[in-house]
Amino acid sequence: KQEVTQIPAALSVPEGENLVLNCSFTDSAIYNLQWFRQDPGKGLTSLLLIQSSQREQTSGRLNASLDKSSGRSTLYIAASQPGDSATYLCAVKTAGSQGNLIFGKGTKLSVKP
């Protein structure tokens, strides 16, 4: 059974710092991996989607990488801002799961001015 782990559970950094969020998964037979952002009490906003054949995706200050063989993904945030404060979730679609995602429990990021 696929399990997704995100470490650390919480992270606090000063504004302007570059940071990396980690995601690991136990079954490397994935179709894709998706990173989401969730603000308190709100729904999820999709940030980046990496297909299993890709190594990385970039959007603005965000860069997500995928190493399927080792079961790892990282989300790199450059020049962090207080507005980046949120919980970041990664989720994988595993072969045979008919579309549903398996989620990690998230990393709560706080960027202090």
Next chain:
Amino acid sequence: DVKVTQSSRYLVKRTGEKVFLECVQDMDHENMFWYRQDPGLGLRLIYFSYDVKMKEKGDIPEGYSVSREKKERFSLILESASTNQTSMYLCASSTPTPSGRMREQYFGPGTRLTVT
């Protein structure tokens, strides 16, 4: 832009009531999903549907049912609400690529349900 809307942001119901949570997407997506999110447990899939009138159980379907009569609408039904169903409920939709792989899932704003 894909838009997924949910009928209520906040809902308070009494134990034993029948509860309907509605989700509508405007991008003609084939797949729709219902999750619940609880502190310490993360998001867990309740039910999903990959076509009209089709449904599949997720990881925690007990106490729930779903209805998909039209492509754009996916309803989650709590037949007899209980206090352990107090949670944040999130709806999502997506569409498969021609090869059958999955594009992004887009989420609604969530419904925070409290059962007293």
